Amino acid sequence: MSDEAQPETEPEAPVGNARAGITAARASLADVPPEPGAPKQDPILKATGVRRAFGGLVAVDVQHLEVQRGTITALIGPNGAGKTTFFNLLTGFDRPSRGEWVFDGRRADRMRSYQVARAGMVRTFQLTKALTRMTVMDNMLIGAANQVGERFWAGLIPPVWKAQEAANRAKAMELLERFKLIDKREDYAGELSGGQRKLLEMARALMLNPKMVMLDEPMAGVNPALKQSLLEHIKDLREEGMTVLFVEHDMDMVHEIADWVAVMAAGQLITEGTPDQISADRRVIDAYLGAHHDAAQR
Amino acid sequence: MDWQFVFSQALTQAIGPTMLVYALGAIGLNLQFGYTGLLNFGQAAFAAVGAYGLALSVAAFGLPFWLGIIIGLGAAVILALLMGIPTLRLRADYLAIVTIAAAEIVRRLFRATVWAEHTGGSDGMREFSDPFFELNPFPPDATWTLGFISMDSGRLIVDFGLFDLQYSNRDLWVMAVGWALIAIFLGILGLLVHSPWGRVLKGIREDEEAVRSLGKNVFAYKMQALVIGGLIGAVAGFVFALARANVQPDAFSTDFTFYFYIVLILGGAARLFGPVLGAALFWFLYNIFAQGLSEAINSGLISTDIINQTQVGPLVFFLLGLGMVLLLIFRPQGILGNRRELMLDVR
Numbered sequence: 001m002s003d004e005a006q007p008e009t010e011p012e013a014p015v016g017n018a019r020a021g022i023t024a025a026r027a028s029l030a031d032v033p034p035e036p037g038a039p040k041q042d043p044i045l046k047a048t049g050v051r052r053a054f055g056g057l058v059a060v061d062v063q064h065l066e067v068q069r070g071t072i073t074a075l076i077g078p079n080g081a082g083k084t085t086f087f088n089l090l091t092g093f094d095r096p097s098r099g100e101w102v103f104d105g106r107r108a109d110r111m112r113s114y115q116v117a118r119a120g121m122v123r124t125f126q127l128t129k130a131l132t133r134m135t136v137m138d139n140m141l142i143g144a145a146n147q148v149g150e151r152f153w154a155g156l157i158p159p160v161w162k163a164q165e166a167a168n169r170a171k172a173m174e175l176l177e178r179f180k181l182i183d184k185r186e187d188y189a190g191e192l193s194g195g196q197r198k199l200l201e202m203a204r205a206l207m208l209n210p211k212m213v214m215l216d217e218p219m220a221g222v223n224p225a226l227k228q229s230l231l232e233h234i235k236d237l238r239e240e241g242m243t244v245l246f247v248e249h250d251m252d253m254v255h256e257i258a259d260w261v262a263v264m265a266a267g268q269l270i271t272e273g274t275p276d277q278i279s280a281d282r283r284v285i286d287a288y289l290g291a292h293h294d295a296a297q298r
Numbered sequence: 299m300d301w302q303f304v305f306s307q308a309l310t311q312a313i314g315p316t317m318l319v320y321a322l323g324a325i326g327l328n329l330q331f332g333y334t335g336l337l338n339f340g341q342a343a344f345a346a347v348g349a350y351g352l353a354l355s356v357a358a359f360g361l362p363f364w365l366g367i368i369i370g371l372g373a374a375v376i377l378a379l380l381m382g383i384p385t386l387r388l389r390a391d392y393l394a395i396v397t398i399a400a401a402e403i404v405r406r407l408f409r410a411t412v413w414a415e416h417t418g419g420s421d422g423m424r425e426f427s428d429p430f431f432e433l434n435p436f437p438p439d440a441t442w443t444l445g446f447i448s449m450d451s452g453r454l455i456v457d458f459g460l461f462d463l464q465y466s467n468r469d470l471w472v473m474a475v476g477w478a479l480i481a482i483f484l485g486i487l488g489l490l491v492h493s494p495w496g497r498v499l500k501g502i503r504e505d506e507e508a509v510r511s512l513g514k515n516v517f518a519y520k521m522q523a524l525v526i527g528g529l530i531g532a533v534a535g536f537v538f539a540l541a542r543a544n545v546q547p548d549a550f551s552t553d554f555t556f557y558f559y560i561v562l563i564l565g566g567a568a569r570l571f572g573p574v575l576g577a578a579l580f581w582f583l584y585n586i587f588a589q590g591l592s593e594a595i596n597s598g599l600i601s602t603d604i605i606n607q608t609q610v611g612p613l614v615f616f617l618l619g620l621g622m623v624l625l626l627i628f629r630p631q632g633i634l635g636n637r638r639e640l641m642l643d644v645r
Binding site for chain 1: 489493496497504505513516522639
């Protein structure tokens with residue numbers, strides 16, 4: 001592999017213009033050894049010694065993890081491996097017992113959840129959190145960052161925020177078009193189907209212009225027809241230069257879209273690698289099926 | 299039995315000084331509960347610190363009236379911060395528990411005998427409303443007639459034929475100020491709830507974790523809503539104290555808070571005009587039941603063997619309670635609410 005593998009990804013990369021993102025992403029990971037904690041060329045997220053204990057139970061104890069910028073990274077592991085807890089820690093929705101991480105050059109382990117989002121790391125939830133008694137459009141608009149009108153005194157004076165609101169609305173229309181929710185824009189979000197809510201949540205996250213999108217089980221409860229379109233949307237994020245980290249159970253999906261896979265078991269990061277390397281890794285099979293399954297077969 | 303009298307009394311009350319107190323308190327609650335989803339069960343305490351802030355300043359410490367108003371508002375802000383700082387980061391029900399307890403603490407502090415020389419203990423205080431009524435532009439001795447409207451030595455009578463409205467000149471002054479305040483608060487809230495600021499509040503009501511994940515400082519917004527709603531609650535306390543020209547600690551019991559909730563739910567939560575309509579309807583129904591039953595017993599229409607005058611009070615509350623239950627069954631969104639919104643599957 002050559003050194004042209006430097007990630008070319010810029011936030012403003014053209015959409016659908018070939019699939020430059022995937023090539024760059026795969027290339028940037030080509031020389032990374034499939035080991036837990038393997039260093040990456042240009043990590044957007046670098047976490048060290050992250051530990052979260054609930055009383056005596058250590059839910060997460062990750063020594064080191066780096067996430068390569070511009071890639072789609074999957075975080076997999078059996079139930080109870082600590083994936084979602086780790087996710088919550090990284091996004092500020094839970095506090096670590098200890099550990100530190102740097103996101104996009106900034107220490108992020110002391111940030112509160114809303115500060116993490118403002119820094120450019122936006123998450124979605126396993127159980128979709130649509131704002132049900134608000135319209136789809138309002139769900140989108142609330143996502144926009146740095147809104148003047150969200151300050152109390154400015155809110156009282158419409159001329160101060162009308163122009164920005166119009167720009168946000170135009171952006172929301174674009175995203176709703178792309179996520180095929182445009183016809184639903186005046187419906188209450190609570191009237192959408194489960195799959196449409198997933199789409200809305202992802203579209204809403206994009207209103208913040210995130211650098212990194214964190215998807216917690218994006219495929220949970222989504223019908224197979226919608227699954228394919230959701231996968232395409234996730235791939236589009238990479239084409240636009242965003243980094244994606246997602247938690248998932250479905251190995252088929254991981255194979256289809258992930259450039260890199262990190263595997264957790266019992267709170268620890270047990271291995272990393274490309275999807276093919278991971279499928280062949282004994283430790284992963286052991287983690288999922290139990291270390292003694294071989295012995296039982298003998 | 300004099301139906302005209304009963305009906306006139308009830309209508310007079312429906313837009314009168316007491317109704318204004320309920321409307322103002324519920325407007326504050328609407329911002330907190332209706333729009334932001336904060337379960338503030340201590341609105342009576344905000345009204346109490348407002349009323350006592352004013353009464354103590356003027357009657358006990360001889361401070362100017364306007365300083366008393368500022369002290370009352372300041373006390374409401376402090377109360378909101380005291381209740382909000384420890385609880386607003388926690389789950390919603392913690393606020394409910396803390397506010398209901400705090401409201402009782404406030405009432406008992408004002409009731410305490412320790413400071414009775416200042417606060418009057420359970421008897422409360424008077425003689426603080428004179429500066430307010432000195433500003434009264436409605437003269438106590440005016441007499442004139444203009445079509446169906448007439449003034450009879452300071453008493454306004456609006457005669458609609460089938461019924462009439464009657465207010466004393468003091469009532470008129472309280473009502474002029476009260477309705478002006480309602481117009482101002484509804485104007486401000488109308489701008490706020492239709493702004494991006496209001497959108498964040500509604501988002502918090504729906505799911506605060508989601509709003510947090512979108513980079514909003516949820517705690518700060520909840521605190522703003524609690525403080526502003528509490529300030530409006532304190533204003534309700536001013537109007538209450540001034541209309542009656544006295545304050546009594548037991549008037550600010552938990553019931554008071556729940557009347558605000560009844561008014562809000564009756565009118566329609568998260569609807570701008572819900573509290574005003576709810577307060578008018580609630581106070582009209584209360585008066586028509588109370589006056590009607592009382593009149594019916596006096597005129598012998600209902601025999602005192604069935605109910606007597608002293609039983610009217612509890613029976614009216616029973617009837618209002620029944621009405622509330624029927625409302626929640628058949629129109630849970632309130633008068634102005636949107637049923638489609640309420641029936642959404644909240645997953």
